[in-house]
Amino acid sequence: MTSRLARPWCLLFLAAASLCLLSWPIVPGDADLWQHLTAGRFIALRRAVPVDSFFSFLSPAREFHDYSWLFQLVAFLAHETAGYHGLIVLRTAVFALLGWLILRIVKPERSGAFGAAVFTCALLVLVWRYRVVRPHVFTYLFIALALYLAQEAPRRACLLIPLAVVWANTHGIAYPVLGLVCAAYLAERVYESRGGRAPPAARPAPWPLLLAPLALLATPLGADLLVLPFASMARVRFLAEIQPFDFRDLASFSIRRGALNPFGAFALFAFLAAAAAASSAWRRKGRLSHWILFLGGLGLLFKGVRMMNECVLLGLPLLASLEPLGGRCAKDDPARPARAFAQAALAAAALMTLVDWFSTRPRYPFSRLSLPEGIGAFLERVDTGGKVMNFANTGGYLAWRVWPRYRIFMDMNFPNLFTADDLYRARAVYTTEEGLRNALEEYDPDYVSAPHAPGALHRMLARRPDYARVFFDDTDVLYASRRLQPEVAARFALPVSPAEGEADTLDPSHPANRAAAGKALPDYLERMLAIDPEGRATNTLASQLRLARGDPAGALIHSAALRRVHPQEPAGFLLHGDALAGLGRLREAVAEYELALARTDETSRAPVHHRLGTAHQRLREPRKAYAHFLRSLDPDAPEIPRRELYRLGLLALQAGREKDSRLYMRRLSTHRTPRSVDW
Template structure:
């Protein structure tokens, strides 16, 4: 039994109704919309492990590092991604995400119930955790680290650790995601004999921790794996730290969590209240919880990607205090109404969203921003070559071309590419002086770029040199070929699809042909009435034709499929 909690009894403390309410709430926070640029190369990497027959991968996707060792420390997660996709399809990955989120936080809720002594306190604390973490709950292997942390805490927090359970956990975790390093840090905290410090207890803790650390050496990169996950957090000079997701939450740009700053203040206040004797009589002081909170808060202040770890640490701090309050006799009659209210609230939060995997995947990964039409054109003409492509498109091109289009750089970042390569890419991205020379000196034969992100300026600049020609353009971007690049005698257009119809609408709008634009947009919308691009193009086309009421009706119907904040 936890040193923090009394015996749980009574029908209102039974777990399944609270877990049901929790599952609905956690699912409702699983609709974070984020451009899943890394997801595509994770799926492709699973395929690559099978093709190369080994987790020791050699790069075959870029022309800057072709043949180099690729330190993919998430190889097992990628293999699971690819296996899932082969069995259930790409869009079904939303089911994987929702299942993992629900499993993680329901397990965590059970832990919080144990340490708080109150089911309502556990549910509220766990809800706070998922609310803080929600902006970062995208479809990536990091979700395995959240599950791993929940399992680790359940096995060790206020319990005698069992090595036979911890060793398999870390053996799997180290090959799923780099978050195992944080797991080892937390393990050191919970193993430390805070209450009965003796030489024998320290030896037992050191033995258990060392065994778990040693088992983590069973991975394709050996000892190197311990350094890779910390590079972003500790190397302030790395240019990759300029990526928004890895910046400090106190810097502008990147993903933000609305509740993060408030939780830091509340967490600090809760920790300080343990200095008061009256508080310690009701809520026993737990140095483990404070230490985990300090560690995760410090990491989250360094990089916003670690906010998900702080979210769980904050819940650990909050639960005992909430439990002490909610165990009061005056509060007990409110337990059932609170359970019903939270269940209804969770259901209401889920209700507006579509649970159809195709629709949800489209929005949750921002599938609509990737170059489907350009990739279709490449496949139709069997094009292969060195491609200077938009960074966030690299993973998608790997999935679609399987190495036929070898990119300059992609989202694998410093697990493969050096700082100089990334800085050269940034030069082109910003259209800085010398960017044309950077593209051409790289040896690129093809150039693929979206219309945004300086796309118009970059395209115009390359075409004006006379050394590049436009091969294909669609609604999302352009594909250019360098002078001398071997092409088929006759270029084929992609088969009819939503993207070809959207492209027809785009080209007609450039000519000012509102009738043709509306016709093409209508055909695209008929094929995908819930798509972001089809909805926005049809609305825009109707407005251009003066059909304002119809335009708003289209958008209302689209939002009924999925209430995305990006449907405007």
């Protein structure tokens, strides 16, 4: 890649990555977002920064060091202005600005192919992190801006001071990175000034580098902020992203369907960084500040896996200053074809990676998958207020839905707010009889919410007649206290449950799912759908019940809801196809089954192929029907039903596969296969 093409490629790739982020919904891959939104709501309502666990009924309230209050307010206002679309636009705009700053630091128009490769790999590592909205999205931007001011615009280095103030209030716990940047360039200036020599002109003045770290104290926490990054890791050691980086993962580089995984993207960047560092050391070149930043970034990896992003950004100045692989080469250079192939392969892999990471898109602009959306809707509907004993892992979203009308037990996404003892007790509530009993006696909650699995808590609550099961959604089951909420418990008591060990009650043939005379659905199901019309479990059951009772038109309503709410899952498309087939709209049914097939894991496709085979058979397309039935079962299996074997033989004959047809008919006469004979 020539220097003339390097910059256009980088701009094209930045635009592609930004469009991917703009088209990607807010997903529950990281529940931190909702605790930040809840805190932002508190700040907007109370005109104050929270100082305790305002959303929890734990007593005494836990002390809260809110070092992200500015991000929380900005995120809340973006959501208030444009809903989840506002958060998507905010995330994408920050990423695009970050990409532009990286482009200004790397300068691919000067470094050619090597600079373009560095830019591409860096953006691949970072775009994965930008799928979720957290304070880190601003931290990465601030790191790049600090590097740009100190490296490329030293005359504007005074802007580091207001940047430090904004940084400290947006994601203050990450302030050591700004300290590292300032220290690196200050140390370089001192080193270059030794012996009374004047440093090069393209260096930032010392006073902004000295004042910027002091400006970090301009936050409601003041000097208390200084100790937070170095506090005990005991509270957060259970978080996967806090685990130390395992350098052996760099050896697990793999390409699947032409696409990299996140570790693969970082491994490519690490290879380029190692080449640049080796070249710099061999030639004894490279600025002192660049080496300090590079080594500091490596050191951050020992603080956790998520520090890969900081490591990438801090390594950019060193990589931007070198071109160890020699980007420019003569036309008769024998290595020219190999270089061109490597560059084309990297560009293709980068684009394929974006397609792979962002192709299977959940519902836009927000996916409720794995969130207690229905529980929140129910609590809003009954509007009783009170205390909700909740499962801590999804507490952030539940608090966002119901605070300030309700207060919850705990949100595990606030690991620095709750103590290790709190987290231990939260686990005990859902796993031991004693833990549940102690929590109920101490806090006397109006409601208890528990995930479908494991079934231990549900069995324990079943032995307590003072709590009635009143609602469930795709993740949790809600119980109401008969003593504190008698009307709710009496009106909404449920005869079924998706909890582990009770899921058979959601079978259409279960007695609890018999509808009253003149009704298509049981009363409890109609009631739940009125409160949460997009629930997966309830719409699935409703669609199955209507199909079983000969009402495919009614089933279409519920399967359409499943398709709309969970477009990345096959279940809605399968049920929609079943309903269309029941209406005789077979071509449309085939299209739905094909969509379901594309969303189904290869090991679970047999039922989909069976439906496709049946539809094509009804359409009198024996070749297609035969092909799908072959994929839906094993014709060599001794346990294959005689009816299926006969259908295979008949379809094979109609498809012109007479040899196969004779084989199946011969097996049908004995119903034995070669593998069942002891030769």
